[in-house]
Amino acid sequence: MSKFKQAMETYRKRPLSLFLRIVVIAAAVITAFILGAIIIYILVKGIPNLSPELFAWEYNTDNVSMTPAIINTILMVLLTLVFAAPIGIFSAIYLVEYAKRGNKLVNIIRMTTETLAGIPSIVYGLFGYLMFVIAMHWGYSFIAGALTLAIMVLPTIMRTTEEALKAVPDSYRDGSFGLGAGRLRTVFQVVLPSAIPGILSGVILSIGRIVGETAALIFTAGTIAAIPASVMNSGRTLAIHMYALLNEGLYMNQAYATAVVLLVMVIIINGISGLIAKAFSKRTGEK
Amino acid sequence: MKKAKETVMHIVFLVAACVSIFAVALICIFLFGNGIPAIGKIGLGHFISGMDWKPLNNIFGIFPMIIGSIYVTAGAIIVGVPIGILCAVYMAKFCPKGLYKIFKPAINLMAGIPSIVYGFFGLVVLVPIVQNMHGGSGKGVLAASVLLGIMILPTIISVSESAIRAVPNYYFEGALALGDTKERSIFCAVLPAAKSGIMAGVILGIGRAIGETMAVIMVAGNQPILPDSLFSGVRTLTANIVLEMGYATDLHRQALIATGVVLFVFILIINILFSLLNRRSGDKA
Numbered sequence: 001m002s003k004f005k006q007a008m009e010t011y012r013k014r015p016l017s018l019f020l021r022i023v024v025i026a027a028a029v030i031t032a033f034i035l036g037a038i039i040i041y042i043l044v045k046g047i048p049n050l051s052p053e054l055f056a057w058e059y060n061t062d063n064v065s066m067t068p069a070i071i072n073t074i075l076m077v078l079l080t081l082v083f084a085a086p087i088g089i090f091s092a093i094y095l096v097e098y099a100k101r102g103n104k105l106v107n108i109i110r111m112t113t114e115t116l117a118g119i120p121s122i123v124y125g126l127f128g129y130l131m132f133v134i135a136m137h138w139g140y141s142f143i144a145g146a147l148t149l150a151i152m153v154l155p156t157i158m159r160t161t162e163e164a165l166k167a168v169p170d171s172y173r174d175g176s177f178g179l180g181a182g183r184l185r186t187v188f189q190v191v192l193p194s195a196i197p198g199i200l201s202g203v204i205l206s207i208g209r210i211v212g213e214t215a216a217l218i219f220t221a222g223t224i225a226a227i228p229a230s231v232m233n234s235g236r237t238l239a240i241h242m243y244a245l246l247n248e249g250l251y252m253n254q255a256y257a258t259a260v261v262l263l264v265m266v267i268i269i270n271g272i273s274g275l276i277a278k279a280f281s282k283r284t285g286e287k
Numbered sequence: 288m289k290k291a292k293e294t295v296m297h298i299v300f301l302v303a304a305c306v307s308i309f310a311v312a313l314i315c316i317f318l319f320g321n322g323i324p325a326i327g328k329i330g331l332g333h334f335i336s337g338m339d340w341k342p343l344n345n346i347f348g349i350f351p352m353i354i355g356s357i358y359v360t361a362g363a364i365i366v367g368v369p370i371g372i373l374c375a376v377y378m379a380k381f382c383p384k385g386l387y388k389i390f391k392p393a394i395n396l397m398a399g400i401p402s403i404v405y406g407f408f409g410l411v412v413l414v415p416i417v418q419n420m421h422g423g424s425g426k427g428v429l430a431a432s433v434l435l436g437i438m439i440l441p442t443i444i445s446v447s448e449s450a451i452r453a454v455p456n457y458y459f460e461g462a463l464a465l466g467d468t469k470e471r472s473i474f475c476a477v478l479p480a481a482k483s484g485i486m487a488g489v490i491l492g493i494g495r496a497i498g499e500t501m502a503v504i505m506v507a508g509n510q511p512i513l514p515d516s517l518f519s520g521v522r523t524l525t526a527n528i529v530l531e532m533g534y535a536t537d538l539h540r541q542a543l544i545a546t547g548v549v550l551f552v553f554i555l556i557i558n559i560l561f562s563l564l565n566r567r568s569g570d571k572a
Contacts, residue, residue: 010468020470024381027373031444032390034437035397038408045411090303098300109304111562112311118491118558119314119551120498122525126547129532130317151310158307182289184296205399212401215500215525219532239403243501246407259404266404270396 039263046260049253059225064254066261068227069241073265075228076146076221076237077210083150085203088157095158096165097187117155121216124152128220140234145221152216153206160205164198165191197276204273211265214239238262314551322548325541334545340511342531347542349549351513355521356497356553358514359507362432363439363496368489370436371443375485378444379451380459380473398441406505409434414506421518426508429517434506435499439492446491450484451477487564494557498550500525524550 011018056065091109099106128148138144168191176186192199222234223244236244242258245251326334329347337348382390413434418425454477462472478485500523508520509530522530527546535543 014468014471017468017470020474021381024373024377024470027370028377028382028390030370031374031397031440032393034440035393037412038400038405041412042404042408087303087306090300091306094300094304098297099304105304109307112307114562115311115555115558116307118494118554118561120494120500120525120554122498122500122528123314123318123547123551123554126528126532126544127314127317130321130544131313135317151314154307154310182293184293208399212399212403214401214403215529218529239401242403242407246403246410246505252411255407259407262401262404266399266401267396270392270399274392274395 039267042256042259042263046256046263049257050260051257054254054257064245064251066238066241066254066258068225069236069238069258070261071227072142072235073211073237073239075235076142076149076217077207079142079146079231080149080153080210081203081206083147084153084157084206087150088154088202089161089199091154092158092161092165093187093192096162097183097191113155113158116151117159119152121152121213124148125216125219128216133220138232140220140222140224141232142221142228142235143231145217145237146231148216148220149210149213152213153209156206156209157199157202160202161195161199164195164202167198168194197279201273201277204269204276208266208269208273211237211269212239212262213237214243218243238265318544318548318551321541322545325538325545326548328538329542329545334542335549338513340527342535342539342542345538347538347545349524349527349542349546351511352522352524352527352546353549354513355507356523356525356550358428358521359431359435359503359523360493360496362428363435364489364493366433366436367439367443367492367496371440371488371492372447372485374440375444375447375451375488376473376478378448380469380477394441394444398445402438402499402502405434405438406502409502409506417518423518424508424520425518426506427516427518427520428507428514430506431503431521431523434502435496438499438502439495442495443488443492446488447481447485450481450488453484454480483564483567487561490557490561490564494554494561497523497553497557498525500529504529524553 011021053063054065055067056063057067059065059068095106095109125148128144132138132144132147133140136144172190172194173186176190177183181189217237217240221237221240223236223240224234225236225241225244228235238258239262242255242262245255245258329337334347334349335353336350337346338350339346339348340351378387378390378394409430413430414425416425417427417430458476458480459472462476463469467475503523504526507523507526509522509526510520511522511527512520514521524546528543528550531539532543
């Protein structure tokens, strides 16, 4: 109690400090309040709107089912990662394990990756539309969407993989070289396995971005509400499904329900990513 | 055999690493290649400073959209930056450890919420609030600014927090030892030292705000006119593209792509500013 009194005494003498403390705490409370408000509002308004027919297998304008969109979202994540994960991980391997320090090429790669990370999704959408849909004559197609998204999430995967590789102690590499293993074998059998949690958390972070993406997909993957027969067909993901519902303006209740599903997906993805990152930091912390 | 495998994989890694260079080059070629002819046809002056956007009459002036983007971004800065920086100070210096374990993932979650969900929240919560305050449709500069301000919070908080944490502890301890209060030590000794890192966070936030599309469309009203008050409808560059791309043809479509080019140039400038600042703060640390 006396400590509290002492603090109050200081604040009485220095009102500016008290003011600063109050605004800092207020800012934190406001931030927490906003996040809480968004989550609680959407859950409270949305959960009552979740009905079985919203999950019917086929979409039609009566049931506005989101099942095809959910399946499309999963397919889109997989297809995007097929392109983005190997390229992202391989480039990080090049940057960390192969490139020499101060290499000019490395600087250019870093610069372009930074640029990619800053480009807004609508610009990716425009690019994907111009290149894949128009120039390649693929039309609105799943593959056009996936390739566009793959470029979009590439910087995320590259950066997290790079950090994970850098966190592997050099003694691992030296030990492996000392036993006569080549560079390639060292990378795949020694360095990569111990960097996996870090890489995974980056991949999961990208999954979150893919799930939530709208602007880059509208003009690439298109908005057809069915599971595409092949990668050359159009198909809408859940985020686009929600945009379409809002755009038509007739389906507010269904939009609430879709928002719940999207939000829950993102919360789960974020949770998994956080858990893996924590496991990773614990492991590197022990060393 | 083993040697050949090594060489092949070395080349594979190198090629993978060059994909990002290749991607940036392709994006530039396709955007500029498709957009610049349109700007040439419309005339740079007419396009950039034209006050009217009337696709049906082949009049394409995006000045209202440029101003619209600048307005809502400025609004987002006014709303988001003070709260973001102060919240970062709280997270770095005041937050008890137990609370931090909840707060930090919460901020990450905030960054992960899809923009369409933010837009929906803005539409069903913020817009009615503005409507009650002032009447009218409620969609406009104010609603868009507040929503964007919320959306850039996590970016500003994370970057500023790590910038504040990167300041050596003796700045803080030195100020304390001179008899200053904890708050004044932080605001007068630590924050100035973290200045360029915090600025980098703000610029990153600006980039996000200018590029945001889906959330803005829901709450901005989207009229392609110069907004004359906080409550009047506004259309941003990003919104212009999404709203009309679906049905545009010929010169109209090219004009939309050219809108994307203007947006892209804005973003490139912001990126360059960001990396310059990052380099400066990197040098210091």
